[in-house]
Amino acid sequence: MARQLPAMSSAAPDPAPNLARLRGFIVRMADLVAHHRQERDILAGGSDLLADLVRHDDWLPERYARPHPDRYQQYLLHCDSRERFCVVSFVWGPGQATPVHDHRVWGLVGVLRGAEEAQGFARGPDGLIPVGPPQILGPGEVDAVSPRIGDIHRVANAVPDGTSISIHVYGANIGAVARSVLDDSGAAHPFISGYADCPLPNLWQPV
Numbered sequence: 001m002a003r004q005l006p007a008m009s010s011a012a013p014d015p016a017p018n019l020a021r022l023r024g025f026i027v028r029m030a031d032l033v034a035h036h037r038q039e040r041d042i043l044a045g046g047s048d049l050l051a052d053l054v055r056h057d058d059w060l061p062e063r064y065a066r067p068h069p070d071r072y073q074q075y076l077l078h079c080d081s082r083e084r085f086c087v088v089s090f091v092w093g094p095g096q097a098t099p100v101h102d103h104r105v106w107g108l109v110g111v112l113r114g115a116e117e118a119q120g121f122a123r124g125p126d127g128l129i130p131v132g133p134p135q136i137l138g139p140g141e142v143d144a145v146s147p148r149i150g151d152i153h154r155v156a157n158a159v160p161d162g163t164s165i166s167i168h169v170y171g172a173n174i175g176a177v178a179r180s181v182l183d184d185s186g187a188a189h190p191f192i193s194g195y196a197d198c199p200l201p202n203l204w205q206p207v
Contacts, residue, residue: 021059025049026078026087029169033084039106039171043144046108046169054110054167055140060089064197065113067093067163073196076175083173088195090155092116092164097156099181100128101191105171106146111137114157114164118143121152123186128152137166146171152182 032045053059064075068091075089092114100121109116115138120131131150136158137143145151157164168174175195180188 015058017061018056018059019061021053021056022077022087025053029085029087030080033080033171039146039148042171043106043108043146043149047142047144050108050110050167050169051140051142054112054142057112057139060112060165060167064089065091065163065165067091067096068196069093072096072098072157074175074193075197076195077167079173083176084171086170086173086175088168088170088174090166090168092157092159092166094157094159094161094163098154100152100154100183101181102147102151102179102188103145103170103174104147104151104177104179105174106144106148107171107174108142108144108169109137109155110142110167110169111139112165112167113139114159114162115139116164116166117156117158119154120150121154121182122150123152123182127185128182 028049029046032049033042036042036045064077067073072093073091075091077087077089079086115136117134117136119134121128122131135143145153175193178190178192181191182188
């Protein structure tokens with residue numbers, strides 16, 4: 001009796017990531033930071049660029065979208081050669097969140113998949129004080145942080161049973177910046193985040 005071969009799937013394979021979209025974003029961000037010195041101008045222009053990037057979910061390689069069962073992941077996608085900015089993929093599993101922390105540099109956060117909850121804080125005389133209600137960002141939406149406009153927050157996955165992904169752009173090589181986690185009293189505890197990954201996608205291959 002002839003052995004039955006397994007049926008072939010008719011589903012098309014996932015398409016290759018559209019790295020040209022990420023590459024174009026990086027080139028435009030580099031032009032922006034090269035031509036503008038004022039943080040206001042960088043945040044305004046960068047918000048528009050990031051919003052355009054995260055409105056499309058066809059470019060992030062799968063290896064930079066993988067959640068970890070125990071903690072959120074911070075994958076470096078690109079670091080400017082002069083460390084003027086970097087682009088990072090944050091991947092959040094169910095229930096995962098950061099501690100309250102600061103940044104020390106300007107930053108932009110755009111949601112690519114799922115949803116993200118951010119709660120801002122300020123230092124008060126008796127400890128940390130929430131600033132406004134938690135903000136929920138959905139796909140395509142962008143928020144900004146900096147020491148000038150508000151730099152302390154806690155971020156969490158707003159999808160209780162799924163993975164969320166946000167793309168962050170910072171005004172430095174954020175994985176090497178000396179920052180702080182803050183406890184309820186407002187006391188600062190130094191940390192350097194590093195990154196969850198080592199290899200990077202080749203953005204410059206012919207497309």
